[in-house]
Amino acid sequence: GEDVEQSLFLSVREGDSSVINCTYTDSSSTYLYWYKQEPGAGLQLLTYIFSNMDMKQDQRLTVLLNKKDKHLSLRIADTQTGDSAIYFCAEKGSGGYQKVTFGTGTKLQVIP
């Protein structure tokens, strides 16, 4: 089945850029997502990219997709303490109503 993998932990200093990486196995992925989950809270959709795109930028967020290598990354510019959370990469396959498969999540710690 589909598999999505992420590193478990990332620590950065406030003001630096954060890059969270994700790899996936489903070659038929149509949408790839980045979600943010703060402690005790639900999922917040940060951004998503359609599989025929290489890059998407949205304010401080930049998503890069390398479809050949099945690699997705999320760059957060000028990381703030409020960005501390768990970030989930997720992918959705093609062909009708498909489930979303989540990665294990990367815990981002921002050091003041």
Add this chain to the structure above:
Amino acid sequence: GAVVSQHPSRVICKSGTSVKIECRSLDFQATTMFWYRQFPKKSLMLMATSNEGSKATYEQGVEKDKFLINHASLTLSTLTVTSAHPEDSSFYICSAPIGANTEAFFGQGTRLTVV
């Protein structure tokens, strides 16, 4: 934009009781909805696919008699945790795509605590 509303956001129940969680698509019809569960410090795992007007499809290892899913209308799916145990305590979240091959929208999630 499309919204999926989940209720309640938090619930505490006693062992042995049943709890119903609702998932509504507010401005679109959803023939299919998905139910996920998040274990502590782990990712979200798909529990079942809810299909309007037919039986839900459960993932391997999910007890269908314990986690009852009803998708009675095009805008509402419910998940009932029956005879709840403390190990059922978790974060449950639903999602619904607007249509085939579209992005999926997630509810806010329900944190269930069984005492």
